[in-house]
Amino acid sequence: MKAAVYQGSRRFTVEEIETPEPGPGQVLVKVTHSAICGTDVHAFMYDIAKPGSVIGHEIAGVIAAVGPDVERWQVGERVVAGGGRPPDGRGGLVAANPRYNYRTMGFAGSVNGGYAEYQRLPEWRPTRVPDGVPDAAAALTEPCSVAVHAVRRSAVRTGDTVAVIGAGPIGLLVMQVARAAGAGRLIVSEPAPARADAARRLGAHAVINPREEEPVARIVELAGGAGADVVFDCAGIGATLDQALDATRPAGQVVLVAVPWEPLSLEPANWMAREVDLRVSFASEPEDWHRALALMASGRISAAALISETSFIALEQIQETFEALTAPSTQLQVVIRL
Ligand SMILES: [Zn+2]
Numbered sequence: 001m002k003a004a005v006y007q008g009s010r011r012f013t014v015e016e017i018e019t020p021e022p023g024p025g026q027v028l029v030k031v032t033h034s035a036i037c038g039t040d041v042h043a044f045m046y047d048i049a050k051p052g053s054v055i056g057h058e059i060a061g062v063i064a065a066v067g068p069d070v071e072r073w074q075v076g077e078r079v080v081a082g083g084g085r086p087p088d089g090r091g092g093l094v095a096a097n098p099r100y101n102y103r104t105m106g107f108a109g110s111v112n113g114g115y116a117e118y119q120r121l122p123e124w125r126p127t128r129v130p131d132g133v134p135d136a137a138a139a140l141t142e143p144c145s146v147a148v149h150a151v152r153r154s155a156v157r158t159g160d161t162v163a164v165i166g167a168g169p170i171g172l173l174v175m176q177v178a179r180a181a182g183a184g185r186l187i188v189s190e191p192a193p194a195r196a197d198a199a200r201r202l203g204a205h206a207v208i209n210p211r212e213e214e215p216v217a218r219i220v221e222l223a224g225g226a227g228a229d230v231v232f233d234c235a236g237i238g239a240t241l242d243q244a245l246d247a248t249r250p251a252g253q254v255v256l257v258a259v260p261w262e263p264l265s266l267e268p269a270n271w272m273a274r275e276v277d278l279r280v281s282f283a284s285e286p287e288d289w290h291r292a293l294a295l296m297a298s299g300r301i302s303a304a305a306l307i308s309e310t311s312f313i314a315l316e317q318i319q320e321t322f323e324a325l326t327a328p329s330t331q332l333q334v335v336i337r338l
Contacts, residue, residue: 003054004116014318029126033061034114060078127141137296140173144301151177193330227249229253231252237260311333311334
């Protein structure tokens with residue numbers, strides 16, 4: 001099969017590697033769409049992916065083969081590569097290691113990821129894709145589940161003013177999930193025009209350009225003078241966490257969703273008198289995948305809105321695409337079509 005193998009030093013090679021065979025308790029998924037995740041771009045940028053590995057975890061595909069003794073899957077079923085509950089006693093990486101460190105361990109284990117024509121998975125891992133969710137949108141189930149997880153960890157209540165800093169795929173999904181959870185006013189801060197437009201199209205009440213306006217003062221003003229009830233930092237770069245804390249109302253909440261890969265500077269004296277709560281949200285739980293698929297199937301959130309005809313690339317374009325994505329992107333979401 002064709003796969004993009006990470007070679008180290010910010011280099012992928014697209015090559016023929018052996019197609020994995022599903023063993024007992026395993027299935028083989030023919031990947032149809034594999035979305036490029038910001039986290040993978042960071043793994044590339046900071047060269048933390050393991051040389052020789054195939055990364056990529058936002059896939060949709062169909063069951064192509066099942067191992068001996070596998071009864072729960074039939075060839076041809078549409079699936080995403082996650083959301084299944086591990087058998088008893090086998091939790092995820094984080095549950096298995098109370099000192100799990102995403103920066104140092106996050107990419108150490110991946111060898112058989114989704115930037116390839118096929119992916120072999122334990123049979124418990126995939127989840128069926130409901131009718132009405134097309135494959136390309138289904139490939140975004142993982143980032144949708146991250147948004148669902150973040151909003152469920154938040155204190156968002158009916159009618160709240162919610163601000164989202166960063167309207168990349170995660171920010172746009174968090175915004176929609178917050179609305180589905182009852183948020184009232186949605187304020188988005190995003191400098192890239194294509195992403196700002198998408199936020200407007202998806203129902204943001206106000207979109208701030210932080211290069212043209214001071215985002216904290218503007219969020220506070222739009223939120224009625226005291227600050228937003230909940231601010232989600234979906235950018236995680238430079239000053240955004242500090243901005244989020246500073247733009248929150250007294251006793252409001254900041255949820256850090258993006259993974260900052262570099263140390264950040266904070267000015268606590270600006271906001272600590274308001275006793276703002278800081279919460280972090282990391283990845284998602286299997287239930288969040290099911291909730292994400294249900295929200296997509298019912299039309300309450302649109303992952304398809306993040307994708308346009310220019311979103312699609314061939315696997316062979318992965319190197320140039322990753323290089324382009326290390327700079328601020330105008331692209332909303334890139335999806336490899338296989
Ligand atoms: Zn992802």
